[in-house]
Amino acid sequence: PLVLGFETSCDETGVGIVRGNTLLADAVASSVDEHARFGGVVPEVASRAHLEAMVPTVQRALDDAGVTLQDIDAIAVTAGPGLAGALLVGAAAAKGYALALGKPIYGVNHLAAHICVDQLEHGPLPEGCVAMLVSGGHSSLLFVPDVTEDVQPLGQTIDDAAGEAFDKVARVLGLGFPGGPLIDKAAREGDPEAIAFPRGLTGPRDAPLDFSFSGLKTSVARWVEHRERAGDKIPVADVAASFQEAVVDVLTRKAILACKERGADHLLIGGGVAANSRLRVLAEERGAKAGIQVRVPRPKLCTDNGAMVAALGSELVRRGRQPSTLDFPADSSQPVVDVVAR
Numbered sequence: 001p002l003v004l005g006f007e008t009s010c011d012e013t014g015v016g017i018v019r020g021n022t023l024l025a026d027a028v029a030s031s032v033d034e035h036a037r038f039g040g041v042v043p044e045v046a047s048r049a050h051l052e053a054m055v056p057t058v059q060r061a062l063d064d065a066g067v068t069l070q071d072i073d074a075i076a077v078t079a080g081p082g083l084a085g086a087l088l089v090g091a092a093a094a095k096g097y098a099l100a101l102g103k104p105i106y107g108v109n110h111l112a113a114h115i116c117v118d119q120l121e122h123g124p125l126p127e128g129c130v131a132m133l134v135s136g137g138h139s140s141l142l143f144v145p146d147v148t149e150d151v152q153p154l155g156q157t158i159d160d161a162a163g164e165a166f167d168k169v170a171r172v173l174g175l176g177f178p179g180g181p182l183i184d185k186a187a188r189e190g191d192p193e194a195i196a197f198p199r200g201l202t203g204p205r206d207a208p209l210d211f212s213f214s215g216l217k218t219s220v221a222r223w224v225e226h227r228e229r230a231g232d233k234i235p236v237a238d239v240a241a242s243f244q245e246a247v248v249d250v251l252t253r254k255a256i257l258a259c260k261e262r263g264a265d266h267l268l269i270g271g272g273v274a275a276n277s278r279l280r281v282l283a284e285e286r287g288a289k290a291g292i293q294v295r296v297p298r299p300k301l302c303t304d305n306g307a308m309v310a311a312l313g314s315e316l317v318r319r320g321r322q323p324s325t326l327d328f329p330a331d332s333s334q335p336v337v338d339v340v341a342r
């Protein structure tokens, strides 16, 4: 089936088109530049930008795929979690297209879509894999018997998300927004062992599959403040590399542990932070050592996009899952266990 997917949970207006597991179009319009001077995403600005970008982005996706609206068999849209106003714009648009075309609509979970997108790149998800979802708002380990209806939380962050930590540390270092890609780039010139930043929740009595990044963020801020007060020059590349190493060390260690605990031989990593170059290398390295196959989509499919929503929609159609009714709600805090909005 040909599936049209909409994503508007944050600052990316994404429209993707897939046929089965084949990616035909992945059009993304970002309002990130409009938020940069505020140092974070401003919800009202994002909603407004989605409204303006929606129709042109749909047209671009159709052109890229070489199909027309009449060819579409089903529609999928992010129902949550995300910014309430931003979600509403996408849901309203998708419902409009579904109604006009007389096609089924699936209001889907953004986090499940971050996982399912890997199918477009590496084929069907292995049954019972462990997924690590690391993004701007979430950091969790999940056991995934079936991404269309059975996603089980194993652990999550007890404070900041990994992406949030990247963004905050980038701000402390004066690198700009969003911080993840900028830290990634700065870290390439730095020494990951220059500064021993703390590895949160890795003590013997800590929850083995939960994360904590708030202490690390504070520790980096303190370290930088201390040097600044002394009038020292901040070794930005070394701080970036050492911070990044602390994050990806903990992420990969716990992800492998989750695989061992669940007897899973596949680890899937998704969400914006999965675009991180060091995380990708270290996960692959540690996975290989533990006999675990690591799957990470290409960076452009890790950050928010419409193709991931279309991918999950396509899988829901293939599995014969019931579509949502047209009155399904956008839910800013939709839990990961609710794959389809009802």
Ligand code: ATP
Pocket (backbone or CB within 6 Å): 009, 010, 081, 082, 110, 114, 134, 135, 136, 137, 138, 162, 163, 164, 166, 167, 178, 179, 180, 181, 184, 271, 272, 273, 274, 275, 276, 277, 302, 303, 304
């Ligand atoms: P969520 O998916 O939890 O709702 P979101 O949709 O805002 O949050 P994503 O777009 O999935 O988040 O991811 C954005 C986050 O990923 C940002 O925090 C950003 O800094 C981070 N990120 C993007 N690229 C990289 C990178 N190369 N290294 C580290 N972090 C990155």
Ligand code: MG
Pocket (backbone or CB within 6 Å): 010, 011, 012, 304
């Ligand atoms: Mg974004």
Ligand code: FE
Pocket (backbone or CB within 6 Å): 110, 114, 135, 136, 271, 272, 303, 304
């Ligand atoms: Fe996301």
